[in-house]
Amino acid sequence: MPRFTRLALPEVIEVVPDRFADPRGFFSEVYNRAVWREGGIDADFVQDNHSLSRQPGTLRGLHFQTPPMAQAKLVRVSRGRAFDVAVDIRAGSPSYLGWVGVELSAERGNQLFIPEGFAHGFLTLEPDTEFLYKVSAAWSRPHDRSIRYDDAAIGIRWPAPVDPDALSPKDRDAPALAATDTGFVY
Numbered sequence: 001m002p003r004f005t006r007l008a009l010p011e012v013i014e015v016v017p018d019r020f021a022d023p024r025g026f027f028s029e030v031y032n033r034a035v036w037r038e039g040g041i042d043a044d045f046v047q048d049n050h051s052l053s054r055q056p057g058t059l060r061g062l063h064f065q066t067p068p069m070a071q072a073k074l075v076r077v078s079r080g081r082a083f084d085v086a087v088d089i090r091a092g093s094p095s096y097l098g099w100v101g102v103e104l105s106a107e108r109g110n111q112l113f114i115p116e117g118f119a120h121g122f123l124t125l126e127p128d129t130e131f132l133y134k135v136s137a138a139w140s141r142p143h144d145r146s147i148r149y150d151d152a153a154i155g156i157r158w159p160a161p162v163d164p165d166a167l168s169p170k171d172r173d174a175p176a177l178a179a180t181d182t183g184f185v186y
C-alpha cells in the first residue's frame with residue numbers, strides 16, 4: 001500500500017508508492033484510482049503532462065488556472081530531483097498564503113498532490129530533471145496564471161539559487177499574488 005502523508009497544509013498530500021524490486025529493476029504502480037482515492041486523492045484526471053528542464057536552478061511557477069478551469073495536480077519526478085511547492089491562494093482560507101515544499105526525486109519516486117485553490121511551482125536541483133504529472137482540467141490559456149515565485153507576501157524559502165536566465169518570460173514578468181484575481185474563495 002502506498003504511503004499517503006498530509007503535510008502542514010493538510011489538503012496537500014505526499015505519496016510514496018510501493019516499489020517491487022527484482023533483478024531486472026523495479027515495478028511500481030504510480031496511479032491507481034481506487035487506491036489513491038482511499039488515500040484522499042479524489043480527482044478526475046483528464047490530462048497528463050511531461051516536462052524536461054535542462055539546467056539545475058530552473059524554476060517553473062507559481063502557476064494555477066482560475067475557475068471554472070481550476071486544476072488539481074498529481075506531480076512526480078521521473079529523472080533528477082526538484083523542490084516542489086504548493087501555496088494556498090484561497091481568499092479567506094485560514095492558511096491563505098501558506099506554503100509547503102517537498103523534495104521530489106526519481107530515486108524515491110515520491111509524488112505531491114496539489115488540490116484546486118493552490119498555486120504550484122518547482123525548482124530543479126539536478127540537470128535534465130523530468131516531471132510527469134496529471135491534471136484534473138484541460139489546459140486553458142485564458143485561465144492560466146503565473147504569480148511571482150519570490151512574492152514577499154508568500155516568502156517561499158527556495159533551497160537553491162534560482163537561475164534568472166532559465167525563467168520563462170511569463171514567470172519573469174509575473175505579478176504578485178495581491179495584484180491577481182485568483183477566483184478562489186475558501
Ligand SMILES: Cc1cn([C@H]2C[C@H](O)[C@@H](COP(=O)(O)OP(=O)(O)O[C@H]3O[C@@H](C)C(=O)[C@@H](O)[C@H]3O)O2)c(=O)[nH]c1=O
Nearest residue numbers: 049051060061062063064073120121122138139168170
Ligand atoms: C501547461 C501547458 C502548456 N502548454 C504549452 C504552452 C506553451 O507553448 C508551452 C509551455 O507552457 P508553460 O510555459 O506554461 O509551461 P510550464 O512553465 O512548464 O507550465 C507548467 O508549470 C508547472 C509548475 C505547473 O504547475 C503546470 O500546471 C504548468 O503550468 O506548452 C500546453 O500546450 N498545454 C499545457 O497544459
